[in-house]
Structures are given as structure tokens and as C-alpha cells.
Amino acid sequence: MLAHLSLKQFAVVSEAELAFGPGLTVISGETGAGKSLLVDALGLLSGLRADSGVVRHGADRAEVLGEFSLEDVPAAREWLVANELDEEDTCQIRRVVRADGGSRTWINGRPVTLTQLAALAGCLVEIHGQHEHQALMSRPSQLALLDAFARTAPELEAVAAAANRWTDLLRERDRLSSQGDVSERIDWLAHQHAELERETLEPESIEQLQRDHRRQAHASDLIAACETAFARLGGDENESVTRSLGRVRAELQRVAEHEPRLSQVDAMLDTAAIQVDEAHALLDRVLSDLDLDPSAFDSIEQRLGRLHDLARKHRVAPEQLAAQRDAIEAELEELRGAGARLEKLDLEIEQARQQWRSAADVLGAQRRSAAATLAEATTALITELGMGGGRFDVALEPVDADKPDPQGGERVEFLVAANPGQPPRPLRKVASGGELSRISLAIEVAALGLDAVPTMVFDEVDSGIGGGVAEIVGQKLRALGASRQVLCVTHLPQVAAQGHAHYRVSKAASEGVTQSQVKLLDGKQRQEELARMLGGVELTPEARAAARRLLRDVD
Template identity: 55%
Template sequence: MLESLYVKDFAIVGEAEIAFGPGMTVVTGETGAGKSLLVDALLLLSGGRAEATMVRHGCERAELAAAFDLAAHPDLRDWLIAEDLDEDGACQLRRVIRSEGSSRAWINGRPVTLTQLKTLAGGLIEIHGQHEHQALLDRTQQLALLDAFGEHGTEVAEVTRIAKAWRETTARITELSRGTDHAERIEWLNHQVDELDRHALAPDDLLALEEQHRRLANSGQLLQGGAVLAERLDGDSEFALLRLVARAQSEIAHLAVLDERLEPIGELVDAAQIQLAEASDALARYQSALDLDPERLAETESQLGKLHELARKHRVRMPELKAHADSLREELESLRGAGASIATLREEQQRLASTYAAASKKLGKKRGTTAQTLGAAVSALMAELGMHGGRFEVQLEAQSGDEPDPQGTERCEFLVSANPGQPPRALRKVASGGELSRISLAIEVAALGSDTIGTMVFDEVDSGIGGAVAEVVGQKLRALGERCQVLCVTHLPQVAAQGHRHLRVSKSSDGASTETRIESLDGTTRREEVARMLGGIEITRETLAHAKQMLGSAMRSGEE
């Protein structure tokens, strides 16, 4: 529900803040006073197109803001949370239009795009006027309205779910098929996996092979170097290390007799002698195990050469060949099972198609019944609203297609005949502005409670009518106001008298500038405004009495 509207430097409005309440609020004023400026402001706050001419002359920018109560709209609160625009349950729309024509928008103080603004406002407010009926003329919206009127939500959701599942299944089939020859790919993968399984090594095994190759490739140098080292450790030369250490041991033992402090040094030399002896033994064992093996060297070189070849072929490093083989094996298994998977998916596709046919048939049957009910209800209300002999019909057209449609198997077209004897034609082609306003009102009244819009705005829906019909329009708007918030701009006293609240728009000028004033009326001021609408410039006792009677009658009818 709209709680308040603030406008500043907008058109001929200097600054105004208007509070709104539940029920039906009427907006009246003399012609040219700017009654429709409130509607224009709400249109802009709903994401409408902004123009530089909307800024008050001599000002840099126009500012508009509206606050809404979301107590009855948990879905919109969830949307604000999802968009990171929530603010402790508040909902404030704000828009600034600059004199050069640019504009910016905010929701709860955070900058947003016009698309976000339109999305939120679309769930908050619905505007009906002689030039604001695009939603009513759009066939998609007509179908949505029919489903809302008939409370087809469960059936529509089921049809949409099945259609989505069918499309996902079809996409999976296409993905598995890919338009390629699986047999050829499977044969290629088989060959690659077999080859890699024969030759590829795990990283640790590859390191061992490279170490072995390095040893075999240098075995001659290792044998020669080992012999030289053995001679230096324990050879026949007087400079062999073990011989030199033995002499050192003898000399230290002789000197230690003279000075026992040399005994620890002797022990260290003894330990060195032991280490050198162990090293000489280990070297001897190494030499006996080491042997020239040209055939084994050739084998390791061939194996490494094959690994290098595979690495280049598959464009991976040698240590990654084993993992690459596993990856190709997974693809191979997937393709081997693709045929079975596709068959299973095709069965699921057929099952979903059959389920969709049943669900869409059920929805179509309900839509047919609802179309007749809505057509009859709107036709009856059209007669009450001064379109005697007019007829409203909802035409359902079957849709053909190979794929399940999320909207069902039919499309909707609103047809209308405004005059007796004329065949009904598409609403978007034949209705005038005034007729469209009244038809819109008839649809809204017929569909009371079938949508979740909290605020409905009617701009000059009473254009071209008067007398008893005008009173009926007012009564219908008041009845609508019992279910949701209604804001109605009117020039008819019969409609104005039916409002729960009354705003008057007036214009004043000091010769240099013009300004619009918006004030709330009650009691005497409201009676005087209705009298002005009844009698023109001169207000007599009779017109005041008539105005009082109209207001009293509206209040009594509202209490019944």
C-alpha cells in the first residue's frame, strides 16, 4: 500500500508531501490544475520515461519519492533481500530527474537500474488511464490475468515445471549426442588408453627410471672412478689413507706415553681409521655390483624415448602421462555408456511429454471454464458502466508446436464489442481510450482479489460518462477500494463523493510563476469541493445540499 508521496520541483509543483491511507482516495480539481501530476509522478517512480520538461522551470532537478507498506507482500520483501536492497522492512522508491534530461533511481537509499525499479514497482502499483493500458493489451498479460482470475496457479506451476524438465532432458540428449560418431571416438580412445597403459609411468616410477638410466649411461666412468678411489683408501701406495692413519696411530700412541692428554686425540684417529675401513668395504661391494650392461642401457633409453614421444603427442609433461591416461579412460567409459544414457533419457523425454499433455489438458480445461465466467462477469459490468449492449469475450487459441510450452497449449486474446450488433474484435485494436478505461475497471472489479497488486490508480476512467453511470463507476471503485488501495483522478462529483479520502489540486499564480497546491479535504471543505463540481463557479445552497446528500449516501452505502 502506498503510504506517502513526495514531489519537489516537479512540473508546476514546488514541493508537496501527501499521505495516503487504505480505501479509495479521489483527486479532484479544476481543469488544468494538475490533477494528473500525481499519476505522472507515480509513473516515473514505476520506471517510466523521464524528460527534461518535467523539471520545474528555473530549477536544476525534480525529486520524487514514495513510501510503501509491504506487510501484505512477503514476495516483494524477499525480492528486496535477494537484491540486497532491504532496509528493516522499509520500501522507499526515489527518483531524481535533472534539467538536462538525465535521471537516477534509488530503492531504500541504494542506487538501482530502471529495470530493478520497474520490477519492484510492478508488484506495488498498477496504473490505469487512457494512455496506460499496455499491460491490458499485451496477450501474455491477458493470459496471466485469466489464470489469476481462475486461480490456476497450481496447474500453471506444474505445466511450467514439466516443460522445463523436458527441455533440460532434451538438452542433455543433445549434449551426449554432439552430432559426432561415437564409435570412431571410442576406437581412438581405446588405442590411446592401451598405449598409455603400456608405457606411461607414475611420477615416482619415472624418477626411478631416469636414475637408472643415468647410472647405466655412466657405468664406465663409475667403474674407473671407483678403482681410483679404492686405491686411495686402501691401496699399495704408501700414501693410501689407511696406511697414513696407521702411522698416525703409532705416533700418537708413542707420544701419549709421554703426555696422557694426547689419548683423546688418539681415540679420534682410531675412530677415523674405523670409518675409513668401512668406507673401503662399502666401495668394494659397490664395485662388485656395478657392471657395464649395454643392453639394459638401450632398453632404458628406448623406454624414455617412448615417454618423450607420448608427452609430445598428448601435449603434457612426462610425469602427467599417467593422469592423462586416467582422464581419457573416464571419457571412454562415459562414451561407452552414452548410448544407454541417451536411450534412458529418450524414455524420460517421452514420459515427460505424456505427463505434459495431461497437465496442459487439465489447465486448458480450467482456462476454458474461467474464460466463460470472466467474459460474462465483465460483460455485465460493462453494461453497468454505460456500455449497454457491449460484450466481452476471452478467446483461447490452441498453440501447435513440437516442444512443451511453459505457458501451456493455448494463448489468450481479449475480445470486445462496444456496441450492439457488432462482432467482438481484439481489444487492442478496437477500444478507445475511454472505453479501455472502463473495460479495465470492469475487469479489475470482476477479478477482485485475484491479483496481489496493493495500489491501483485510475486516471480519468470516468471520461465521457455522467449521471447514473458515473455513480455506478464511483460505487465500483469504492467496492474495489474495500479490497485494495485505490487512487482515482476524477472530474465527476458522483465519483468523488464515493471516495474514502479526498485530495484537491489547485493552481495559483503571482504573475511571475505558477504553482500547484495539493490539500486533503474533510467535512466542510470536501462538501464545498463536491458542490463546486456539481454547480460550477457559483455555489448555491441547493448545490451544497446536493453535495451533502451525495456524500451521505456514499457513506451509508459503504456501511451496508
């Protein structure tokens, strides 16, 4: 829901701050005062192309800022999260248009493209009037509205799941079929696999082999170093570490009674002696394991050579050869079973197609029933709205049933005959802006605002009507306001009286510059505005009485 709209240097508006609540908000004003500027501002926030003409004369830029509540707009929340633009329970859209025609856009303080803006705005606001961008002109939006009216969410989910299953199977068949005769490939892979199978390829085994190779390559140096260390640690020589530590301890123990701290030194040397003994024992074991065996070294070198040759052949590191072997084995199994899999796939694809067809038939039946109900209700409403003899139809056109379509087996086109005797034409081709607005209103009222967009804007929806029809238009807008936030620009008092809130746009010249002001009216001011709309420039007692009666009738 639109909570706040701010305009700065926008057309003839120097600065304006507007707060909006739920229900129906009407906007009135004298001709030329700039009533539709608010619609134009929302159009910019919806992603319309910027025009330097919206920049107020003498200013270098115009700015429009809208703040929306997201409490009941899960689609907008999901979009913001997916695009990493989310900010708690509100969304702020800001757009700046420069006098040179350039523009910039921000969502929650972060710059975005117009494509992103339009995608988000499509979840937040819908403008009905003489604008080609309104959502009901789009056939996908028409289908979405019909599905919402028919409450087909479970059926749509079933159709989409069946279509995805069908699509996956078709892709698998295409992939297997595109391989052609795979016998040569199988032979080649089998040879590669056998070659790899002859070696132990697990990374741990290769790592151990490399350690053994390094040890054999340096065996003589290792033996010499270990023998020298062994002798020096605990040999028979007088200078061995073990003997030296023993002599040092004996000297210290002899005088330790005169200095208590020498006992601590003796304890440390005792620990060191234990460590030296353990090191000596380990060196003994290492020496027993070391062996100068040229044949063993040659065997290790040959095996390492084979592994490196295989690694170069398969263009992987030696440690990745096991994974390469497993991949070849998996491909071999798939290719060897490709023929049988293809035969089985044909049966599975036919089953998936029938499952999709069955789900699509159920969905289509619901759509046809809902289409008839929606067409009847909308036709009755457009007659009430002053288009006597007009007719609204919902055409369901079948799509190719041999292709998996997650949207079902048909597409929707809204058709309208605005006058009796005329053939129905697509809604997007209806010429009259006033008729288009009223038809859109009738559709939304008939569908009870089920297209999920929380804010609906109607620009001059009452164009070309008056009297009792105008009162009905107002009543329908107010009824729509029970489930959606509705903003309506109007010049008819019968419509304005139905609003839950009322803004007046007025224009005045100051120092030779025309400016528009937007003001929220209280009870008395609203009565005066309705009287002006009823009686013109001179506010007569009769006009004021009629205005009071209009407001009283609504209450």
C-alpha cells in the same frame, strides 16, 4: 502499497508531500489544476521515458520520490533480493529529471537502470488510463491475471516441471545425435585411456616419486653430510656433541651446590642430551636407507619422463593426469552406451511429452472455465459502467503442442466490443481512453484484484459518464479498494464521495508564476469540494445538501 509520494519542482508543483493508506484514495480539482500530475509522477516511477517538460519553469531539475510498503508484495521482495537492492520492509524509488532531459534513478539509495526500475515497478503499481504502458495491455499480464483468477498455481507448476523434463531430454538427444559415428572417437579414447592406465597417476604417488628422485639425485651429498653429522653428534671423537655435553654437565654438577640455578642449567642440558641422542638415532636410520643405486635412479627418471610426456600430451599438470584418465573413462562409457541411450531417450521423450500434454490439458480446462466466468462477469460490469451492449471475451489460442512450453498449451487475448454490433477487438487496440479505463476497472473488479499488483491507479476512469453510472463506477472502485490500494483521478462527485481519503489539487498564480497545491481534505473540506464539483463556482445550499447526502449514502 504506496505509502508516501514526494514531488519537487515537478511541472506546476513546487513541492508536495502526500501520504497514502489502504482503500480508495480520490484526487479531484478544477480542470487544468494538475490532477493527472500525480499519475504522471507515478508513471516516471514506473519507468516511463523522462521528458524535460516535467521540470518546473525556472528550475534545473524535477524530483519524484515514492516509498512503498512491501508487507504483501513477495514478488517485489524477491526481485530486490535477487538484485541486491533489498532494505527491510520498505522500498524507496527516487527519480530526478534534469532540465536538459537527462534523468537518473535510485532504488533504496543505489543507482539503477530504467530496465531495472520498470521490472520492479511492474510488481508495485499498475496504471489504468490513456497510457500504453499499463499492464493489462500486455498479453503475458492477461495470462497471469486469468491464471490468478482461476487459481492455477499448482497446475502451472506441474506444467512447468513437465516442460523442463521434456526440454532436458530433447537437449540430451540432440547432443548425442550430433556426435554422429563415434567409433573412431572411441578407438582414440581407448588408446589414450590404456596409455594412462599403465602408469600410477594418483597425485600422492607422483609426489612420492618426485621426493625419491630428489633423494637419489643428491644421494652422495646426503650420505656424506649425514655421516659427518653422525660422527660429530655421537662418535668416538673427543669433540662429539654427546661427549661435550657430558663433560659440561659433570663440571656444573660439581659446583651446583653453591648456586641453585645451575641445577636448572643441568636439567636443560639433560633434555638437550636426550634430543641429541634421538637425532643421532634418526641419522643412523637415514644412513641405512640411503643407497647409491644408479639403476634405481635411472628407473625413477624414466618414469618421471613418461609422466611429463603424458602431461604435455594432455596439456595438464602431472598431478592432474589421474583426473584426465577418469574423464576419458567417463566419456568412453557414455559413447559406448550412446546407441542404447538414444533408443531409450526416444521412449522417455514421448513419455515426457505425454506427461506435459496431460498436465497442460488440466491447466487448459481450468483456464477455459475461468475465462468464461471472467468474461461473463466483466461483460455485466461494463454494462453497469455505461457501455450498454458492450461485450468482453477471453480468447484462448493454442500454441505449438510439439514444443515444451512451461506456460501451457494456450495463450490469452482479452477482446472487447465496446458497442453492440461491433466485432470484439483486442483490448490493446481499444481507442477511447475513457472506455479503456472503465473496461480495465471492470476486469479488475471481476477478477477481485487477483493480479497481485498492490497499487492500482485509474486516471479519468469516469470520462464521458455521469449520473447513476458514475455512482456505480465509484462503488466498484471502492469495492476494489477492499483488496487493493486504489488511487483515482476524478471529476465526478459521485465517484469522489466513495473514497476513503480525498486529495484536492488547486492552482493559483503567485508573482506571475502558476503553482499547483495538493491538500488532503478533512470531513468539512471534503463536503465543500463535493459541493463545488456538483454546483460549480457558486456553492449553493442545494449543492451542499447534495454533497452531504452523497457522503451519508456512502457511510
